[in-house]
Amino acid sequence: MIKSLVFSLIGLALFSCKSDVKEKNEIIIEESEKDNSPSFASSQSSTDSFYNVSYLPTSTTNQIVKHKYYTLSYNEKFEQAEWVAYELKKEYLKNNDFKRPYFVEDPNVTTGSADWRNYKKSGYDKGHLCPAGDMEFNKDAYNDTFYTSNISPQRHDFNSGIWNRLEQKTRYWAGKYNDVYVVTGGILKDSNKKIGTEKVSVPKYFYKIILAKSGKEHKAIAFLVPNEDSDKSLYDFVVSIETLEKMTGINFFPNLKNLKSSKDF
Numbered sequence: 001m002i003k004s005l006v007f008s009l010i011g012l013a014l015f016s017c018k019s020d021v022k023e024k025n026e027i028i029i030e031e032s033e034k035d036n037s038p039s040f041a042s043s044q045s046s047t048d049s050f051y052n053v054s055y056l057p058t059s060t061t062n063q064i065v066k067h068k069y070y071t072l073s074y075n076e077k078f079e080q081a082e083w084v085a086y087e088l089k090k091e092y093l094k095n096n097d098f099k100r101p102y103f104v105e106d107p108n109v110t111t112g113s114a115d116w117r118n119y120k121k122s123g124y125d126k127g128h129l130c131p132a133g134d135m136e137f138n139k140d141a142y143n144d145t146f147y148t149s150n151i152s153p154q155r156h157d158f159n160s161g162i163w164n165r166l167e168q169k170t171r172y173w174a175g176k177y178n179d180v181y182v183v184t185g186g187i188l189k190d191s192n193k194k195i196g197t198e199k200v201s202v203p204k205y206f207y208k209i210i211l212a213k214s215g216k217e218h219k220a221i222a223f224l225v226p227n228e229d230s231d232k233s234l235y236d237f238v239v240s241i242e243t244l245e246k247m248t249g250i251n252f253f254p255n256l257k258n259l260k261s262s263k264d265f
Contacts, residue, residue: 055181055211055253055256057083057183057250057254058251059073059082059083059250060073060082061074061075061082063075063076063109065108065149066108067108068144069130069135069138069144070084070086070135070145071084071085071086072129072130072150074109074111075188078188078201079113079198079199079200079201080151080152080185080188080200081149081150081152082188083183083250084129084184085181085184087180087181087182088170088171088180088181088182090178091137092174093137093175096137096142098143100146101143103116103126103146103148103151104116105148105149106149106150108149113149114148114198114200115148115196115198117197118195118196118197118200119153119195122153122196123155124195125153125154125155126151127151127153127154128145129150129152129185130184131167132146133167133171134170134171134182152203152206153201153203154206155227157229158206158227158228158229161230162229162234166208166225170210173212173265177213177214179213181210181212182210183208183209183252184206184208184209185207186201186203186227187203187204187248188201188203189248189249190204191204204227205224205226206224206225207222207224207244207247208223208225209221209241209261210222211253218256218259219265220241220259220265221238221261221262221263222239222241223238224237224239224243224244235263238262238263240260241253241259241260
């Protein structure tokens with residue numbers, strides 16, 4: 001009888017300990033979910049990536065659409081994304097000969113993304129924001145860049161010229177830093193020209209911000225480029241992130257305090 005009582009007490013104590021551990025673990029998980037601010041310990045493993053913490057900009061429309069390899073904020077008023085954000089790793093830099101799919105409307109945009117026919121005979125390219133060339137490491141990732149939520153009207157000489165040069169430079173930086181985070185889009189507020197039956201706005205300027213880690217610190221470089229042909233150096237179009245935030249009303253890296261951009265990249 002005494003032995004039975006002793007074993008019962010031991011079992012109750014063990015159960016109580018396990019319950020305490022479980023409750024503590026649950027609290028830790030809940031606190032972790034509440035804290036979206038990035039934390040970079042020196043013990044980070046090589047598997048860490050930008051998508052393990054929140055680098056997304058704010059959305060002026062509250063219509064954030066997440067695809068597997070990129071995220072966007074859709075602006076129905078202008079019938080395009082106000083920003084597209086994605087991670088570009090060194091190992092993503094592939095040259096696969098994937099067949100180009102047709103552009104299709106994004107099923108995840110609740111208000112409906114613009115039909116590709118708005119661009120037909122408009123004189124403007126269906127300019128990728130997240131470039132298909134950055135997603136050639138995977139066929140599904142590549143195909144996902146052909147949603148019409150990921151395009152914006154671009155002049156052909158701009159799209160194939162200076163904008164293409166900036167995309168190639170971004171890939172260079174992805175190789176240099178092993179992993180960069182890119183945010184890009186058109187300046188929509190001053191878009192007066194429209195194309196197509198859905199009145200897709202034609203941005204006068206496009207921006208691109210590239211964020212990288214240098215040791216434990218972050219560094220960034222931001223560009224503001226007119227939607228026109230140019231032979232100028234890319235560095236002639238470097239601006240501050242603050243300039244872009246004033247022009248767009250977007251807080252690009254709300255979880256990174258005191259982040260400054262410069263030409264030193």
